[in-house]
Structures are given as C-alpha cells and as structure tokens.
Amino acid sequence: MKKTIVAGLAGGMAMNLAMLLTFRTLGFGWDGKGILLTSPMQSHKLIAVWTEIQPLPLVVNTPLPIILGLMLFGIGHAFIYRSVASAWPAGVLPRAMRMSGLIFFMTFLFWEFFTPFNQFGEPLPLIALELSFWVVIATAEGIAIAWVMERRTA
Template sequence: MMNQRPGILRTIASGLVGGVAFVTGLFLTFAQFGGAGEGETGLLYDPDTQSAKLIAVWKEIEPLPFTIENPAPILGGYVVFAVCFAFLYRSVSPAWPAGLRHRIPRLAAIIWLLGAFFEFQGPVNLFHQPPRPLLVALTFWAVSATITAAAISAVAEAGAGSRRAAAASAIGAGQG
C-alpha cells in the first residue's frame, strides 16, 4: 500500500511545531554558543578566528541585524519557512520509506541545505568567513535542521498507523 500524506491541518500544525523547534534550535546554537547577542563573542564572533568584516556587520555597523534589534519579524519568518518545509514534506514523504528514522534525516538534509546555502552566500562570499567558524555555523544549522525535521515529521506522522489501517480496512471491505 502507498504511504499516505498528512492532511492540510496536520501539515500546518507540523509546520508550526517545526517553526518553534527551528527557532529553539537556532537559539540554543547560534545565540547560546555562537555569541550572536550584543556584546557577546562566543564561537562565531571571536576576532582571532572570525573575519573582521563579519563581526562589524553583526556587532558594530548600525543598524544592527534585525535578529538582534527587532527579532520578532525574523522569528516569524522562520516559522513561515518551517510551514513551507512541512508542505514540502507532505509532498515528498510518500515517496520516502515509511518510518521516522528514514524520513527525519531526509528532511533534515533539505533544511540544512538552506542554512549551508545561506552560509556560502553570506558569511563566506560577502564577509570572507574563515573555515573554522564556517564549520561551527554548519554544525549549528545541522542541529537546528535535525530538530526541525524531527518535529515536522513526528507531528505529520502522528496517527499515520491508524490512517493506514483505516485505508486498508476500506480497501479490504471494497473487495469483499
């Protein structure tokens, strides 16, 4: 039997939960360990390992990034992205093997690629970010992508076994 897609409401719910997970993952990595806040250095803003240009853009040149001065619109945008990821999941998951252990890594890889693309285009290309903080940032993106994928997949798949059983019963009843 084919894998079934989650319904629209479950997809939206999984995206909202995924958005909260994404924001939480970014906070736990970039903010707590990366030193993204005002006056913080952390793993990403150490002048000994990070480009002066990137530090200046994130810490010194006014206006500072929205994520520091007015984070609500950016955090809301992250939730919207997560809802989009949930709809992507809804569209491709039936082609993936069943089970969270197969689906979470696939969705996490897709989400991680967004972060990796951002790092390549912004910090590496524009600000000449060196390899060490790049690897730290890519690791942070991997953590956030994985917990987001786990949240989206778990909510989207909640009750999937009972939906499959109901579909099998309906198919079986039609053949009898």
C-alpha cells in the same frame, strides 16, 4: 491541511529553539562574547555587520519578525514534506533525516557558502562550526515536522 500547518508550526518552533541554543548561546553569546564574535580568526567584516554597522541585523535588536519568519518557513517546509514524504521509506526517523538533509543542503549550506564565505570572508573553521549548528537546527526541524505528520490521528 490543518495537520501540515501544525507540523510547520512545530518545525518552526523547533528551528527557533535550536537557533537559540546554538547560534545565540554558543555562537554570538548572550553578551556578544560568543565564539563567532570573539575568535581571533573571525572576519572583521562579519563582526562589524553583527555589532557595529547600523542598523544591526533585526535578529539582534528586534527578533520578533525573524522568529515569525522562521515559523512561516517551517510551514513551507511542512508542505514540502507533505509533497515528497510518500516517496521516502516509512517511519518518523527515516523521513525526518531525509527532511533534515533537504533543509540543510537546500537552505543552510547554500546560505553559508553564499553569505559568510562569499560576502564576509569568514574563515573555514568557523564556517564548519556554523554548519554544525545548522545540522542541529535542520535536524530539530525535520524531526518535529516528521513526528507531527506521521502521527496517526484517532
């Protein structure tokens, strides 16, 4: 149980750091001038949600609940890993890639389809960019969880 929680915390931390490096640094920018907000093809509705309509998303003004929530998702993902990993080929990398794929397809691909595409009318090229960010995030989390879970303890 303890190892699963530690793996989840590592996964949550990896997810937060990868989001910081992708969405925050490149996508939205530290000054609000990232490609997802400044691209001329971007949906005005999405830009308004992130920059104008009050209250702004928590992650913009009060990110701590989101950071902590992602840590909890990491713990949940680690418990999922624990329940399915024995059916996957042995080894950190094969299991990490399967976990990353599971996270990406079950969470992030669904999110992009349902919210930015469906609700905000975001154009497909920017959704493709966001999906590449999500691949990085899912991979970071999957590797962190698999690495902790597959380590042999003395």
